[in-house]
Amino acid sequence: MYIFPKLSRFQSAFLKRVILFSFLICFSFSCDYIRKYHSGEAVSIPDTVAEKPIKNPTLTFGILSDSFNIIKNHIRSNRFLSDILGEYGVSLQEIDQVVKNSSKVFNVRDIRAGHNYTVLTDKDSAARVRYFIYEHDPSVFYIFSFNDSLNITPYKQETRSEIKFSSFTIETSLWDAIITNRINPELASDLSDIFAWTVDFFGLQKGDRFKVIYEERFIEDKSAGIGKIFGAEFDYSGSPILAIPMIQSDKESYYDADGNSLRKAFLKAPLRFSRISSGFSSGRMHPILRIVRPHFGVDYAAPVGTPVYSIGDGRVISAGIEDESGKIVRIKHNSVYSTSYLHLGSFGKEIVTGAFVKQGDIVGYVGNSGLSTGPHLDFRFYMNGYAVNPLKVDAPPVEPVLEENKAKFEKIKSVVQSLLGTFN
Secondary structure, three states: OOOOOOOOHHHHHHHHHHHHHHHHHHHHHHHHHHHHHHHOOOOOOOOOOOOOOOOOOOEEOOEEOOOEEEEEEEOOOOOOHHHHHHOOOOOHHHHHHHHHHOOOOOOHHHOOOOOEEEEEEEOOOOOOEEEEEEEEEOOEEEEEEEOOOEEEEEEEOOOEEEEEEEEEEOOOOHHHHHHHOOOOOHHHHHHHHHOOOOOOOOOOOOOOEEEEEEEEEEEOOEEEEEEEEEEEEEEEOOEEEEEEEEEEOOEEEEEOOOOOEOOOOOOOOOOOOOEEEEOOEEEEEOOOOOOEEEEOOEEEEOOOOOEEEOOOOEEEEEEEEEHHHEEEEEEEOOOOEEEEEEEEEEEOOOOOOOOEEOOOOEEEEEEOOOOOOOOEEEEEEEEOOEEEOHHHOOOOOOOOOOHHHHHHHHHHHHHHHHHHOOOO
16 A cells, blocks of 8 residues: 555656755754764754844833834924924814814913924825824923824823932022032022022122022933922021021912011002003004004003002112103012013102112103003013013012911921031
């Protein structure tokens, strides 16, 4: 009985050659293996299955991004969301729908120039945008999805905090001292804000010294900004000024060693018996020029001759006539805050450039000078040189530590002073 079908003479000869060739290969491998084995050489046995390394998926803001092109850029000045996404082929209809669907999640008007963004597009020739990720701050991002669901999703990166103790001596300026000591520059701004009413940061002297205990936040190994300042001390020519934080009347403020507030409050308004006729706006139709442009102040409608008061102590840096602003007084309150009073009819007594004023001093009287449609005061408030809405300035309380809070304050002061004394 035959297991295989009967072969022709030609087929039989061919099969013999294949079997012989296979035998020679196997024999050659076996002899070489045996030779290496007995000679002590390393023997390499081929794997029957080749194992490929497993590649971990790449996540970008929680999105599997291996199948996308990744484009990084930043928001340029005077650019709208439609301008940015239009460059990548996103239609106005899609943008409008995303904005409408997630209006309660994120207001696209909060997108600011200079902030970073990331775009994920398909890798094919169409390169359709699938995601647009806007960096709102170092830890919070907003993901615009242009897939089946058109929406905006917040994405928060995990942060960790470190408590730091830093001290530095002024050689030229606070900023230079911060940079020289490799400290987050944001700390300079925070210290300026805390000591703004007690320290002239433009008049620091060589040898002046700061000590500060603060929180710094990190995302992975990258600084994400300065958090709470737990205490600080400014040594001005051997006279230390403490900054001790405490919550009083539901607001946290900083106090000196005697429990006096380091800040002075502003008046709520620079004049009485008036009404607001126009508010702070980034885009307002000018009543005379008939063009839309920013109005970085608050207009108070009032009769001609109504007294206008300085909202805080300070120095008059200019008092004169300036084109559209008419008669104007500019006051610098400290190294952070300044105010301007526009369209005055006349100046207050002894209000000249260089004069010092107290809170409540009359700086001028309501008029109709400059480019104005009627008697009113255009009041402007600046913080670090930038105009801010005067109605939203949250001035801290000026009262000292209240009697009922003194025991708590003394405990906090004791801890802060003890910690500040642990380092030079």
